[in-house]
Every structure is written in C-alpha cells, then in structure tokens.
Amino acid sequence: MILETTQQxxxxxxxxxxxxxxxxxxxxxKRRGVAGSVSGYAxxxxxxxxxxxxxxxxxxxxxxxxxxxxxxxxxxxxxxxxMGAVAQQIGPxxxxxxxxxxxxxxxxxxxxxxxxxxxxxxxxxxxxxxxGTEHSGPESGFATLFDNRWSLLVPVEGTDPAALDRLRLxxxxxxxxxxxxxxxxxxxxxxxxxxxxxxxxxxxxxxADDLGRVTDSEVIKYSAAGFRDFTxxxxxxxxxxxDVFLNxxxxxxEILGRxxxxxxxxxxxxxxxDGDHLHDYFxxxxxxxxxxxxxxxxxxxxxxxxxxxxx
Numbered sequence: 001m002i003l004e005t006t007q008q009x010x011x012x013x014x015x016x017x018x019x020x021x022x023x024x025x026x027x028x029x030k031r032r033g034v035a036g037s038v039s040g041y042a043x044x045x046x047x048x049x050x051x052x053x054x055x056x057x058x059x060x061x062x063x064x065x066x067x068x069x070x071x072x073x074x075x076x077x078x079x080x081x082x083m084g085a086v087a088q089q090i091g092p093x094x095x096x097x098x099x100x101x102x103x104x105x106x107x108x109x110x111x112x113x114x115x116x117x118x119x120x121x122x123x124x125x126x127x128x129x130x131x132g133t134e135h136s137g138p139e140s141g142f143a144t145l146f147d148n149r150w151s152l153l154v155p156v157e158g159t160d161p162a163a164l165d166r167l168r169l170x171x172x173x174x175x176x177x178x179x180x181x182x183x184x185x186x187x188x189x190x191x192x193x194x195x196x197x198x199x200x201x202x203x204x205x206x207x208a209d210d211l212g213r214v215t216d217s218e219v220i221k222y223s224a225a226g227f228r229d230f231t232x233x234x235x236x237x238x239x240x241x242x243d244v245f246l247n248x249x250x251x252x253x254e255i256l257g258r259x260x261x262x263x264x265x266x267x268x269x270x271x272x273x274d275g276d277h278l279h280d281y282f283x284x285x286x287x288x289x290x291x292x293x294x295x296x297x298x299x300x301x302x303x304x305x306x307x308x309x310x311x
Contacts, residue, residue, distance in 0.1 A: 009170045010072040011036040016064050016086055017077035018042040018051050019237075020132060021103045023141025025075065026056055028174040031143040041067035042138070043078075051138045065093045073170065076102035076114070081243035084113030091117040099123040099163050105190055107154045107183040109247040115156060123163035126154040128186065129176060130194075134235040147175035154183050191251035195244055196259060199252070201233035202241075 013035040015022040022040065029035045040057035041064045042048050051060045061067040068074050068090045076083050083102060094100065100118055104110045107126050118124050131149040133140065151171040155164050168178045181189070208227070245252055269277040 007033065007169075007173055008036055009034050009166060009173055012071045013038045013073045013075065014067045014071035015040040015057065015075050015077055016067060016090070017075075018047055018056060018060075018138045019077060019136050020140045020145075021129060022075065022077035023051075023056055023138045024131075024143065024145035025077075025141075025174065027141055027143035028146055032173050032175075034170060034173045035073075039067045039069075039071065047138055054139060056138050056141070064090050068093055068095075070095050072098050073167070074098060074100045076100065076104070079240050079243045080104040080106050080110060080247045083110050084117070087114040087117040091119060091122075094119065094122050096121040097123075099125055099167060101125050101127045101153075101167060103127060103129055105194060105244055106248040107186045111154070111156055111183055123160050124156055125159060125164055125167050126156065126183070127167065127171070128152045128154070128190070129171070131176070132236075134232050136237040136240075144175065146171070149176055151176040151178050152186055153178060153180045154186050155180065187248050187251045188254070191248060191255040195248055195252050196255045198233055198236065198241055199245065199256070200259070201230045204230045205234040 013025075013029065015026060015038060018040050026038055026040070029038060037058045039059050039061055040051055041061045042051065048060050048062065051057060064086060072095065074090065074094065076086055078086055083104060087100070096119075100114070100122060101124075102110055102114065104126075105128055107128065111124075111126055114126075115124055129146055129149065129151040131145050131151075133145075151174075153164065153167060153171075164180070168180075171178050204227070266278070266281065268274070269281075
C-alpha cells in the first residue's frame with residue numbers, strides 16, 4: 001500500500017524529454033510532494049505545447065539549457081541514442097552538486113555516452129525504472145505507474161554515497177522498490193526480461209503480417225490472448241526500441257542465441273511427439289509465471305488487471 005505522505009527530496013527537478021516515463025514522474029512527484037518545482041523540456045514544439053496544455057511540469061522550457069538551470073536533479077528521459085548529445089549540450093550549465101540520472105533501459109552505453117560530458121562536482125547516477133506501457137507521449141503518463149515496481153540504480157565508479165541514497169529515496173517516494181546493480185549485469189538482466197521478449201513480439205507480429213494464408217482481417221478478428229499480448233508489446237515506441245537493440249547488442253544477441261537453442265529443442269519435441277518434454281518444459285515455465293504474480297508484479301485476473309490508464 002502506498003502512503004500518500006509528503007517528503008520533499010529535491011528542490012528543483014528538470015525533466016529532459018516529456019514522454020510516458022517523465023510525465024508519470026511528474027504526476028508522481030506532485031502526488032507525493034517530492035520536488036519543490038519541476039521544469040521540463042522536449043525537443044518537439046508540439047510536445048511542449050501539449051505539456052503546457054495539460055499542466056505537465058510547473059514550467060515547460062523551450063531549451064534544455066533553460067530547463068536544467070538551478071536544478072538539483074536532472075532526469076534524461078530521451079531515447080538512449082540521444083543521451084550523449086543531450087548531456088554534451090547541458091553539461092556546462094549544470095548546477096554544481098546536482099545529480100544527473102536517466103531512465104534508459106540500457107546502461108553500459110549510456111554511461112559511456114553521458115559521463116564524459118558531465119563536469120566535476122556533478123553526480124551521475126544512472127537509473128532505470130522497470131515500469132511502462134505500450135503508450136507514449138506526454139498524455140500517457142499517470143501518477144501510479146511506479147507503485148510497487150522496481151527502479152534499478154547503476155552507480156558509476158566513485159559515486160557519492162549520499163547522492164545515491166538521495167536518488168534511492170526519491171524513487172521510493174514515487175512508489176518504487178529500489179535495487180542497485182552494475183551496468184553489465186543490468187544489461188544482461190534486461191536482455192532476458194525485456195529486450196528479447198520485445199524483439200520476439202515484433203517478430204511474431206511481423207510473421208503474421210507476412211503470412212499470406214492468413215488475412216489481415218483474420219489476424220485482427222481472431223486474435224486470442226497470446227497474439228493480442230504480442231501486439232500490445234509490439235506497439236511500443238519504435239525509436240526507443242531501435243536504440244535499445246543497437247545499444248545492448250552483446251547481451252541481446254547472447255539471449256537470442258539461448259532462445260534459439262530452446263526453440264530448436266521444442267521444435268524437435270513437437271516433430272518427434274515428445275509430449276513428456278513439452279509437459280515438463282511448460283510446467284517449469286508456468287512456475288516462473290506464478291512467481292511473477294506472487295511477487296506482486298502482475299495479476300492472474302482475466303484481463304491481467306489492466307484497465308484504461310488514467311492520470
């Protein structure tokens with residue numbers, strides 16, 4: 001249960017990028033009184049106009065430099081491939097002693113791209129909230145997105161413990177559980193739990209699209225739960241996922257190799273009629289699914305507990 005208590009952690013927070021995650025961070029901050037004020041910036045003028053219209057951020061700036069002025073926490077919520085350029089732009093304008101974090105789902109290449117552009121006296125604590133939906137844009141955010149979800153912090157060498165603890169508290173106040181791990185392990189874990197499943201979903205939907213014997217209308221009309229959930233995942237932001245795969249090549253290719261081996265084994269079992277192998281395999285994987293539900297990371301309700309998202 002999330003207690004609606006107030007505890008300010010940072011005086012000013014700057015959100016660079018105003019999509020689903022940044023939008024949800026703003027509403028969660030306002031719900032809990034986590035920041036004194038929040039500034040925001042998005043590259044697209046249309047996105048900035050939308051943010052102003054819906055009251056997203058206390059002030060929406062027309063430049064990233066203006067947004068980070070005097071900020072105690074700067075959150076890079078842009079596609080992974082753009083983080084280096086953004087860091088280079090804002091680096092000279094960061095307040096001494098501020099913390100810079102990010103929300104990208106790849107950490108090793110983000111650290112390599114961002115760290116060189118941050119001046120001494122600025123704390124860099126990469127992060128990754130494991131929360132999201134297939135929707136994107138400033139209007140898709142909602143305050144409870146991070147409740148009982150995990151946010152991973154990936155401190156770089158020499159990280160100030162006080163800066164790490166403060167960012168941990170920040171995420172806890174937004175409703176998240178927090179864990180700390182190194183960049184290489186993070187990228188491997190996410191290749192298993194997120195990146196490869198998304199790639200498989202994109203592939204399955206692509207196969208259905210290419211299969212001439214199944215018409216588009218049949219694919220849509222007869223989508224059972226499995227294919228329906230594949231299409232939900234495959235509806236995710238294409239720019240973000242392009243950058244994820246290009247920036248987490250090694251871990252994703254390693255897990256894809258393991259997946260291919262498992263798939264070949266299942267193909268062989270189906271071809272040879274090895275029902276025992278199939279039953280044992282499905283029993284083991286079913287137990288993993290039950291573990292996810294028991295951990296409170298999903299529900300076994302018929303609709304998986306997913307309702308229309310509201311702010």
